[in-house]
Amino acid sequence: MSKVASFEINYTRFLDPQGQAVGDLPSFAQDPAALIELYRAMVLTRAFDAKAVALQRTGRLGTFASSLGQEAVAAGVGAAMAADDVLLPSFREQGAQFRRGVTMTELLLYWGGDERGSDFAGPRQDFPICVPVGTQAPHAAGVALALQLRGEARAAVCVIGDGATSRGDVYEAMNFAGVRRLPLVFVVNNNGWAISVPRAQQSAAETLAQKAVAAGFPGRQVDGNDVIAVRAVLDEALARARAGEGPTLIEALTYRLSDHTTADDATRYRDDTEVSARWKEEPVARLRTYLVEIGAWGKDDEEGLLADCDREVEAAADAYLATAPMPPSAMFDHLYAELPRELEAQREALSQSSDEGDISG
């Protein structure tokens, strides 16, 4: 028997759960302003999530997926990406989307059941939220192939959950990305759970980073509650992608502190003790501790930030709530570039029945 191939998976962390630096920070993190920006992004996301959950609880929003505890993954992704990169998110990356110019009002419209929420005024090429788990991975491969064929130094970033790594289409997209050395970064937002299924029942693989081994490109693990590490590893992967060196898979280890969505009750399947233990590792307090320790952040900053976030979130919610639904016939708009003749009668019928009938959304 002879050895023909070997692989290893490495793990990156800069800030430990207590907010202490372990080793030298990457150069971008030497600048407190950069860290404060990351911090603001995380706090804003947390404020948004809280508001969205509150709206749902009071019957003013549909099912919503909070990213509580996972803010560092989204913030790191959002910060590392260039404006002209393309983001293909799952449904828990609002933090990254905000950073890229998706508005809070848009996302509230989306979760509130209005298609216009996916018509981002900002990042026109970014993909909308993807509900069928992992199905955006093939799109990401297509987008990355497009960027590569045009010879552009841009990259696509596809964020998926730990559960999504079990999907065949995610694997197919990864394998294809490997073959073509696509400018594509897969981020596995491993929050430990896929609804009620814990990570260990999702795969016998010791790490999810090693999924990349099957596709022939590097996979690495990062502390997903350490926004500095997330950003740094993303930076490297994006640089690789832009330099034509192919895809990278990054497994970000984090934890879903919230229910899966507002439709879920996580107490049915996981212990509170597990959750409280994980609260000790959450990313916002971790970075704040560090910022405070280096003297870059204080009580006033915090209060000011919370007030800013509150204002911003409230304004977005107001704008959302003030947005009247589209007329029913809008469902025929944008169905095709041009509505086929055949469907005109249906649109007509709808307009009539919705004027006549007593149907309110």
Added chain:
Amino acid sequence: MSKVASFEINYTRFLDPQGQAVGDLPSFAQDPAALIELYRAMVLTRAFDAKAVALQRTGRLGTFASSLGQEAVAAGVGAAMAADDVLLPSFREQGAQFRRGVTMTELLLYWGGDERGSDFAGPRQDFPICVPVGTQAPHAAGVALALQLRGEARAAVCVIGDGATSRGDVYEAMNFAGVRRLPLVFVVNNNGWAISVPRAQQSAAETLAQKAVAAGFPGRQVDGNDVIAVRAVLDEALARARAGEGPTLIEALTYRLSDHTTADDATRYRDDTEVSARWKEEPVARLRTYLVEIGAWGKDDEEGLLADCDREVEAAADAYLATAPMPPSAMFDHLYAELPRELEAQREALSQSSDEGDISG
């Protein structure tokens, strides 16, 4: 950065392409009779393939997939499996199927376009040939789960091609097998090509054995033209499976010396020089050389064997050709356990129109 996981892939070979033993042979191979049995199985398969191709060329068989050059994989799989294991083949494992009791006549009926060819009189639980590439992998997971749930010391063996390793459902089946530690052996019959797509374009993975890394179980490579190595590695994997130690993936490196199928013309996409080089490594001559060198095989044995194979193959072909097609209404048989009332009229109509019309298959 710290290392959190590492993996290696090993390669096994006992006979080199010149038929020379490299190192000690496994114990079963100390017995020339066992080797002769493997040799006979390979020669018989080659004879069958030649006959089937001839039948196709003369319009008496449908499209057929020869296993020329790959006989060692099938022979090794067939020899290693216990009678009560379950085989889930692709479409190029006739050698393994014969060993398990599928008759040549049955396979000719199958390729000749008759469903009865999949109603194996011998291995009743084995799955039929699977044409949609890789789609038998989920079945294999299901069969293995059944064996495991019943607590039986049996295993399922799923054979797929190199191309099939790119299929998402194969990956999903592997991942599930890992999670449940199923008694399941995946054999990747890596013949270098998926029709015209060479192995290198199928995946950037250095080996196909490492596909198992993504699923969290061992993957290993074997010289697929060395039937001793195939059998030995299968033996180990099957023992692991039966002992509840979970799945193994075995990548058998071989080469498709024939066209993909009789419908293919491989000269369109690959060089003759590549093919002639690979003829030097083919499994039948390799084992024969070894057998002759250890004095276990001679010219008479060879002639006798070829004559036996010829007789057997011709008899099977005759039986196939003598089998009249089923009556047309047979397509309604076994559609459901009991034909729904609704469909009786259709069966009736078919019986009428096929008596009246001039339709010959």
Added chain:
Amino acid sequence: MSEITLVEAVRLALARAMSEDDGVLVLGEDVGPDGGVFRATEGLLERFGAERVIDTPLSESLFAGLAVGLGAQGFRPVVEFQFMGFIYPAIDQVLNHAGRLRNRTRGRLTCPMVIRAPYGGGIHAPEHHSESTEALFAHIPGIRVVIPSSPARAYGLLLAAIRDPDPVIFLEPKRVYRAVKETVADDGQAAPLDACFLLREGHDLTLVSWGAMIKETLAAADALAESGIEAAVIDVATLKPLDMTTILRSVEASGRCVIVHEAALAGGVGAEIAARLADEGLTSLLAPVRRVAGYDTVMPLPRLEAHYLPDSERILAAARETLEFA
């Protein structure tokens, strides 16, 4: 005997089938400790153990094929797809294998399996959670497609589906899951898988529907009754194979038929029923066969979904036109 909801009836039938036959397994995402996102499998893990109630990885391409392997080995797997919007990766296995295995092996290997999925709109669910695509399955040979519309029928039909020796796609109208309660005896009585249910007799008009639309259809029939018009209401329940005998018999008497379904109009199962009427029932027809259905658009998100889904108003309008046709 107590009043239970449709989702409770599903759970009752699952438990019954599991206690009657050790070979019945429940598999899917979140069917274990969570009891399924709609709680259809609640309590089954505790009662039947982790060997028979299996939480799977998030691998929908795998599920149906896994069931094929289990079925071929004599188990009776019941696989839950969390929502119909995620069932499509299973079509390959259902069409290329589950529906064919018996036929292609001449009865040697079979697939006694059930695929369950909540389907349909009306609960303000997120994107991809509200579609009705039963027609995709109803075109596939060798399988059955069953949709219950009430707790009692859910119980009987699911038992029948699990006991059936062939693959059954069992689609549960999630809008009805908790909408009504009905007395259901846990008596192990299966309902027939080859017959429509005549829910209401009537000779003036035949209303044909299934799933969540039954409620709207019955409401329309009630409204018609107020103006003295007696409409028969047929719950098709088993969409494949289709019991046209019952439908044709009713239309022979009424001469008028309106078909109601949530799914998009074009190529919906209503088309098959109307087509059969245009053939075998033509001479009975006194009026055009109308279909009240979802539009041929993408199912809108919640803010507009009520405009997409047929309701009793739309059914009534079509019924009146049909009745007035001369």
Added chain:
Amino acid sequence: MSEITLVEAVRLALARAMSEDDGVLVLGEDVGPDGGVFRATEGLLERFGAERVIDTPLSESLFAGLAVGLGAQGFRPVVEFQFMGFIYPAIDQVLNHAGRLRNRTRGRLTCPMVIRAPYGGGIHAPEHHSESTEALFAHIPGIRVVIPSSPARAYGLLLAAIRDPDPVIFLEPKRVYRAVKETVADDGQAAPLDACFLLREGHDLTLVSWGAMIKETLAAADALAESGIEAAVIDVATLKPLDMTTILRSVEASGRCVIVHEAALAGGVGAEIAARLADEGLTSLLAPVRRVAGYDTVMPLPRLEAHYLPDSERILAAARETLEFA
């Protein structure tokens, strides 16, 4: 201008589209050096290079999603599925994404993509190589489903499909690939994607069909003509959206209609056409609408496939019954 086969017309249209628009890409299994197993992409690699003619890994779940990504980025991918029997893993992406992306992003992102696949029986192909399942796609909103039946229509329709800004499923009747030759001008003229083709006028009967069945249908019409009966023959060509105007107009004149398709009867596209006739065309109908179709069985292997596939005899028998109906 020369006589070419249908598969040559496909190749001609691909080459034309690729030379007109740099954004057109060809992807799939064996589309490169091998030129496709039916040679539909032969020569394209040499002419347009490996950046535009891309051999993919064997990953059908990926293909449609890959095309969605490429399309959203402004390319016009044309993806070949080697046989329709292997297209089912793509349904998830077609239904959940390709057909919806424009609508769900209000026109921001679009999918100008074509999925090509050879389909249908009659060439004694191996298992899973002969089915006709166009109905599965024809039920999906937001896409087009197109089936050519002749070299000239293949050329024009494929050009139209590639230029179309929305997803098109383009199914090629492989039985016709090399069966006929026709003069096709490589003039870049697209055929309409919203209209049936009236192949033959006739006021006694309307025969409606598509794909490989057009040949059988025309043969039946010829036979009828010998006994003085003039049957209109309509090649539906674009099954979704469906041009019922042309069909209704013909049936208004003839009062009699037979629909012919290879796919299984129940829930085939013929059902939708017949259903529309039972509604909008009812008053014109002088006879039941008959469908001559594949049986609702698993498509048999080659030894029995000729008994499964409709042929001119069966069409003729149905036509005669329809004509005799009074």
